[in-house]
Amino acid sequence: MTMLKPGKMNEIAEQMLSTQIQIIALQAVRWKGHRQIKKNKYSLCYSCSQQRMGQLGTGFMVRKEVEKNIMSFSPINERICLIRLKGKFHNITLINVHAPTEERMEEEKDKFYDDLQKTYDRAPKHHIVMILGDLNAKIGKEKAYESVTGKNKLHDISNKNGEMICNFAIENNLTVMITQLQCKTVHKGTWISPDLTTVNQIDHILINTNKKKTVQNVRTLREPNCDSDDFLVKTIIKQRLIITPRRNIENRKKVEFG
Numbered sequence: 001m002t003m004l005k006p007g008k009m010n011e012i013a014e015q016m017l018s019t020q021i022q023i024i025a026l027q028a029v030r031w032k033g034h035r036q037i038k039k040n041k042y043s044l045c046y047s048c049s050q051q052r053m054g055q056l057g058t059g060f061m062v063r064k065e066v067e068k069n070i071m072s073f074s075p076i077n078e079r080i081c082l083i084r085l086k087g088k089f090h091n092i093t094l095i096n097v098h099a100p101t102e103e104r105m106e107e108e109k110d111k112f113y114d115d116l117q118k119t120y121d122r123a124p125k126h127h128i129v130m131i132l133g134d135l136n137a138k139i140g141k142e143k144a145y146e147s148v149t150g151k152n153k154l155h156d157i158s159n160k161n162g163e164m165i166c167n168f169a170i171e172n173n174l175t176v177m178i179t180q181l182q183c184k185t186v187h188k189g190t191w192i193s194p195d196l197t198t199v200n201q202i203d204h205i206l207i208n209t210n211k212k213k214t215v216q217n218v219r220t221l222r223e224p225n226c227d228s229d230d231f232l233v234k235t236i237i238k239q240r241l242i243i244t245p246r247r248n249i250e251n252r253k254k255v256e257f258g
Contacts, residue, residue, distance in 0.1 A: 027056075030054050044061050057078050079097060079100075080096070096132060138154075149179040173210075177212065181215070214238050
């Protein structure tokens with residue numbers, strides 16, 4: 001996951017193509033409307049405000065060899081979009097989100113979670129369903145949320161957004177994966193302040209709990225330069241995509257996305 005600033009599409013594409021990452025979830029696209037753009041080595045799908053540029057926006061950047069696996073792309077609004085991918089054993093639904101910040105009005109947060117609930121409810125139950133993106137949520141170590149979180153947390157106390165996403169996870173039988181898998185403290189933070197003094201863990205990945213064993217790794221990558229305050233969060237899931245003819249070994253690769 002990363003933030004996309006206007007004019008930075010090529011830079012992010014270069015970072016994706018120089019790694020094994022096959023799909024990148026983008027937030028803060030800040031363009032207008034919704035489109036699917038096809039390039040030689042990748043494609044871009046985005047969902048932004050219909051009224052004007054500079055208003056939030058979410059999207060997906062997909063490598064060319066994965067493009068044939070796209071079953072559908074659905075722009076919900078400037079805060080939510082989803083993409084469905086054809087898998088060999090299980091299809092995958094990725095819901096990309098950009099939640100309101102902590103100081104936003106409760107009405108705006110409630111609308112976001114209402115829209116997210118409706119989007120999640122429409123996902124086929126047999127799919128691997130993942131919600132990923134900038135949730136602006138600090139998740140703490142409260143016992144009330146231990147059923148959906150793990151011990152790999154950066155914060156001691158949840159903020160309001162953290163409480164909301166944990167309650168959403170409990171109600172929908174989801175697991176917050178970035179807190180589940182052990183990693184060094186340096187790989188827990190997903191956002192750094194402009195003055196480089198504060199690091200928070202506010203970007204998250206949730207998956208339906210009965211499919212959580214498909215996630216093999218979640219960690220922050222600090223090396224890629226995406227010109228963003230948010231670090232790229234890399235996730236590896238054990239799932240085959242039907243990409244190319246059987247003779248091509250790419251058919252047997254694990255799916256990696258950020």
